[in-house]
Amino acid sequence: MAKPKVATTSLAGCFGCHMSLLDIDDRILKLVELVDFDKSPIDDIKEFTGQCAIGLVEGGCANEENVRVLQDFRKHCDILISVGDCATMGGLPALRNTITLEECLNEAYLDGPTVYNPDGVIPNDKEIPLCLDRVYPCNEVVKIDYNLPGCPPSADTLWEALVALLTDKPVSLPYELIKYD
């Protein structure tokens, strides 16, 4: 029987959730026995090769590309999991939601103490994606099946949840593994 596939992505996150997955250390070799990684920064696969059993999403949506990737993940993954506080509720990047995007851009590109910008340019090339008005948690963009809280969720939390889902057991996360930080 073919192994189930897992896909992962980082949207408006810091990659800490992916690092936490790496912190399962040598268990990564066991994980590779249980699953094949599909589209993920862990390997070379850029586009989905087919339907995946599990999609892990780190980060919320801060620009138009984040939204596109997230919709693509929803389409290709049977179970879609928000990993970490950014994906689940916006996290640190969502601190900008109380401020207008314009003010944020002005501070970074016009007003900062080391800015050199004689022409008053704000980055706007068509090669770079447009920012959204605010940062959206994943469940405001697509349906999410599970949320794993934490910033990041610990390696053990990720391991327990993944193994339970992959072996068809109920996910049971004891108190110590659920952290909201």
Next chain:
Amino acid sequence: MSTDKSKRIVIEPVTRVEGHGKVSILLDENNKVKQARLHIVEFRGFERFIQGRPFWEVPVLVQRLCGICPVSHHLAAAKAMDIIVGGENLTPTAEKVRRLMHYGQTLQSHALHFFHLCSPDLLFGFDADPAVRNVIGIAAKFPELAVQGVMMRKFGQEIIKATAGKKIHGTGAIPGGINKNISIEERDDFLKDIDQMMEWSRGSVKIAKDYTIENIDMLAPFGSFDSSHMSLIRADGAMDLYHGGLRVIDFEGNKILDHVDYQNYTDYIAEEVKSWSYMKFPFLKSLGTDKGWYRVGPLARLNTCDFIDTPEAEAARKEFMAVTNGKPNNISMAYHWARMIELLHSVEKIKELLNDPDLQGTDLVVKGDRREEAVGLIEAPRGTLFHHYKVNEDDQVTMANLIVSTTHNNVPMNTAVTKVAEEYISGVPEITEGLLNRVEVAIRAYDPCLSCATHAMGKMPLVITLYDHAGNEIDKKSKQ
């Protein structure tokens, strides 16, 4: 879209979709490279939304910009906040525990970068089948090496956990000090494994050194160029990853700045804004935007320092400098060797610190005269990291300015990509596998954190699209 007769190629690392960075190449009528650009496609707005937050939150908040080297942001912010609370002269225990945290961070980050990300390029060759040229391929063919990489990273992460409370986004450093020391049990746990780490890091230096020397003819011109180099430097000229003054040298080694107090960094450094990237382009004001750029990171640190204060890394540094007859090394691919020398240095430092009884001291925090403005700098794994804050009398942040390591290397990475593109595209109006592979290898030498997304765990899958001058797609290739 340009109106002249030029063609555009777009390379998108880890995909346009994951979007943290991508490359576009513009060709002229003769299919020669007219311009190559690395676009950073992420914008956070941190400088603005941090305003109004209480200053003591900052070391914990800012590290959430980067989960690959959070400790660097944590410590740079803490160093600034030390000054705000008048506590920059830390107790020996506080300074040593912070240094231990920082060397643990450097160890885990350098191990991750070298073993998980770059060793496939070096061990299998740039043109090897992408199906095996990844970390799983390394695990299959060189299982011992893969295990060493995983275990060295783990050791570094455990040090971080012991000093910061958590492997990722810890809380150990607070304004004026730290919130815990290192217990005897914690220390003994690490001492048990330290000699193994020493042995593995010697082996890592050897792999990087042998590879560089054996392939020097191919590596020397690869994406290489002369540039200035910047890093912090200790008062006696030693490499120091935690604290010091700023030194900048030119490509021949002449000093442009030396022992500069970084509290005045705005007198020396500015950042240019360009429309095509969310990442700014720093330069030395005295030399201007065209000539004032410089490199940071392991290569720059090896070039700027007079010596390394641990014996084995110092011996390795001498071998490194001998390759360029004691002059600065300007070879992009030499970053890997320099990085492994720093990995060895970090392990030596960790060993030295673990044997220091100050780690068990109980005097953890100092405070003095409150101040309103401060700059904190640190040598992060990827290079010099600047944090600058103003805080009002209600303890709220009113201004924040960050120049992160990868930003300093913005022009250098663009230059490296241009060099590689010129070599592998000129005259051929199509995308070759050689180009695909080499653009990512050149970018990866700089270990950019933009690729938080693109290369944290593996490789940068690339897609290149070739457009004619009217914007019609004429070729598209991806590496799968």
